[in-house]
Amino acid sequence: MSHDTITPVVTEAGRAKPPTMTRKRAGRRRPWGTYAVRVALVVVWLGSWELAARTVIDPFYYSMPSKVWQRLVDWFTEGTSQGSIWTNIAATLEEAVLGFVIGTLAGVVLGVVLGRSRFIADVLAPFIKGANAIPRIVLASLFVIWFGLGMSSKVATAFVLVFFAVFFNSFQGAREVDRVLVDNSRILGASRWQLMRSVILPSATSWILASMHVAFGFALIGAIVGEFTGADKGLGLLINHAQGNFDAAGIYAGMLITTVLALVAEWLITQLEVRLTSWRPPSHTASAGV
């Protein structure tokens, strides 16, 4: 029990864990109690929903857990009205991942370049502020006109949402690089490119990674909203179709699948973060304790 709380301190000599991991460790202090209460909460929540839908509220509008479960089973065993569920998941995932990857790359490159070049940043500042103020989700409609019902319009929607989230963080990250680190590397003979690779990018990494957590959520939203606007397959289409049929259970089922995708992606990004920031001290409180 108590040894879990001191683990970050003990391991500091070996592998450093970034703050997120330490927080999780602290959360696992009394594992069984925590898990039991969590399960109990879910049971109470789903149970009361099921009970209410069977007695007071109208399951036609609000559906109920058993119906949602049945819909999920149907989708995975017999397929959906729009074909195999896997095809639909794959379509949405592909759009989201493409938008995420392209948006992240563009955001990092432009953010770092602007963060390091005062002049370009000054020139572009009002345009970027303006572009950020546009309700970007509306662009999904425009993209359908431009790129048609296929995959590219959804990728474009995911891209614009991801780009700005990552851009602003990497811009900030590139600006906040410790001056002394830059000077020291310059004295040691770093060229512009070496400075970028060994000092500025690693320094901005924490900022960029922080934005990537949010950004994948945005990519999924972009893909699904894009499919809402017009598509021939995808989870957004399934949800839209369910809405058209007053099928509340279908909407819940689509939501649930999307949530699972987002959680898996979140887990993967956390793994990446752990890998890239292994140099970081365990956490401020833990290192102060050392």
Add this chain to the structure above:
Amino acid sequence: MTQIHSTGSRPAISLNGATKRFGTKDGTPFTAIRDVTLDVAAGEFVSIVGPTGCGKSTTLSLVSGLEPASEGTVEVAGQPVTGIPDGVGYMFQADAVLPWKNVLDNVALGLRYRGVARRDADERARAWIQRVGLAGFEDRYPHQLSGGMRKRVAMAQSLITEPSVLLLDEPFGALDVQTRELMQDELLGLWSGTGAACVFVTHDLTEAITLADRVVVMTAGPATVKDIVSVDLPRPRSAEEIRLTPDFIELYKRIWDSLREEVEITRARGASRVA
């Protein structure tokens, strides 16, 4: 201008009437140093002392080429400084080792930047890590080291490039007294015989005398050279023992007399600003 071309007598560092002004937010320029003239010979160790915040560090920025001089000339190895000159090493007051690189990669950094192959650079870095007493810590990250150990890394990182001019900006200022003395001895040991010209900025007069061949006293800001005192104490020196010798105390008194006025001016200004 007298230009002496024999390498023997050409100073490693030469400042001539160097002045540095910074623009401030309200538009009035702030003069950090004015009309500084100073030569440092190869293999010479010069300490610069002055009241806190007088602009001592700016002198180093000019020599290192991190900042251009507003007026006057700055030369390193006979060449006017434009950009960062070859063969300059710099130890900063703050931690300047890269937190995301381990000790080995940090020490090898200068060589890697200069295009030395990884294997060769690592080998030389290991030798330097040994020399600064950090053998066995090669794969630790800076946050896993103590403040004194990080300074050792910084020292190896600067010295591995074999600088002919070594600039030190209060590098041991943040260390406790015992560690500081240890690091002073370490620095003298590593420096002796390298033939590098050292300029060591500090506000600690004991440290200045312990290390230097000459102590330069700067005035209250805008700083200029007030006094240059030769330190004729025998080398090799031990930081702990030398400060108890009568010669040292004599020198301390003499330089402190000169420095005290400037410190008092700075204090008076601080007081008037508060009032």
